[in-house]
Amino acid sequence: MPEITRRGLGRAAAAGALTAAAGAFPAFAQGSNPLRIGFSMSLSGGLAANGRSALLAQKIWAEDVNAKGGILGRQVQLVSYDDQSNPANVPSLYTKLIDVDKVDIVTSPYATAMIAPSMPVVMQRGMCYVSLFGAGTNEKLKYNRYFSMNVTGDDIKGTYARGFLECAKMLSTPPKTISILAVDNDFAQRAAESVRLLSKEYGLRVVYDRSYPPSTVDFTPTIRAIQAQRPDVVFFASYPPDSNGILRAVSELRFTAALFGGGMIGPQIAAVQAQLGPILNNLVTWDVYSPEPTMRFPGVVEFQEKYRARAPQEQTDLLGNYLQPYAYAQMQVVEQALARVGKVDQAALAADMRANTFNTIVGEIAFSALGEWKTERNLFVQFQNITDGDLEKYKKPGTKVILYPPSLKSGTLQTPYGAPA
Secondary structure (H helix, E strand, C coil), X not given: CCCCCHHHHHHHHHHHCCCCCEEECHHHCCCCCCEEEXXXXXXXXXXXXXXXXXXXXXXXXXXXXXHCCCECCECEEXXXXXXXXXXXXXXXXXXXXXXXXXXXXXXXXXXXXXXXXXXXXXXXXXXXXXXXXXXXXXXXXXXXCEXXXXXXXXXXXXXXXXXXXXXXXXXXXXXXXXXXXXECCHHHXXXXXXXXXHHHHCCCEEEEEEEECCCCCCCHHHHHHHHHCCCCEEEEEECCCHHHHHHHHHHHCCCEECEEEEEECCCCCHHHHHHHHHHHCXXXXXXXXXXXXXXXXXXXXXXXXXXXXXXXXXXXXXXXXXXXXXXXXXXXXXXXXXXXXXXXXXXXXXXXXXXXXXXXXXXXXXXXXXXXXXXXXXXXXXXXXXXXXXXXXXXXXXXXXXXXXXXXXXCCCCCCEECCC
């Protein structure tokens, strides 16, 4: 399988995109008055790997709902536009969805960088808004009709990295030093801020702390600099394909540490798992879902069976072990609120979402005053016993074991991390 690159991700997504610019799915709309849910999604560009798989999950939800008669007696129609992973495209797309297309409900694009520019448009029009994997988007805005499908909770700085440092406590020899490397974007910088703060609490001395621009391609000099400090613990906060480049550089330099990983986005993606293979062995990093017995919530197995059957033809992530169940659950929140309220009323929907809990395929969810999850659920998982890039192992327990939180723990820490020859 070819290596993932920034250009490669964009080209692959564009080649198989459901639409180059916009797409409505009239097959979901039967009858003269469909309930229309509008959003933009990254079907091309750097975020397309996750955007396309999120869209497939949402399509499956719409099909499931319509098979049961729709919502409020109306069949659901998804109306989407490709934002091309470009935040500058988002405001005009949401203006069109609300003012021209006259959708009944809007939901968000994938990722903090894409959600943030949609907020002014949504707020100006008073729409109830359920977002997908935004981090701290509403922290300063405090929009009372915003709700987040993300495990990070209200206090990213105080909680995000705690699970990783709890894993450090599992080491037989207490670690003393930590290095931090983060890409210069909003989410990664929040992650770095969290580990920087909490390292003091856990008695770790920071021996390296740097950021790098998103355009960085060659990580070898940076990894050499970290390696020279001989840290016990290494925390990366990176995005794909940065994570790919970092881990390949680590492998080439034979860099090892007692605990290695952190807040890396990329290892959760099936294509990255296939390409990196044993380089992932003993990596401990942030995640949101793993097919371990402790996360077998009602409906999630059935969803994944449908998703995996469709993924090859949709040319998207083959496993659905990351944001895909959350994209389905995002729509379940909308569905359950509409069913309780009994009509499309933005203020009433927001009041319902704030007051009630939701039963979803990722578990029971309740929202805080800021619209984040009341109880954060940052997972830290470890890749174990990886010998090749075959993806079948990732469909079963035991390959990506959960180390934190204790309520979902499914395995024990293996150490040290050391990329094989």
